[in-house]
Amino acid sequence: RPVWHGGRRVGFVTSGGFGYTIGKSVALALVDDDFAGEGTALSVHIVGVERPARVISASPYDPQGKAMRQ
Secondary structure, eight states: OEEEETTEEEEEEEEEEEETTTTEEEEEEEEOGGGOSTTOEEEEEETTEEEEEEOOSSOOOOTTOTGGGO
16 A cells, blocks of 8 residues: 655555554555654555554564553
């Protein structure tokens, strides 16, 4: 799926899904360097509906499972 910024395609989603431990949808995407900065506002289409997205600094991955044990 394409990733958009101001009507311009700047990348594409390689995978995505719902992160149950963080309560949000997450996606892994390849985007142009100019749009890869933390906090950059983007958009993606999910099931034909344009949704807002933003670049985050680090993966929300929780390798020790600490979030599940709280």
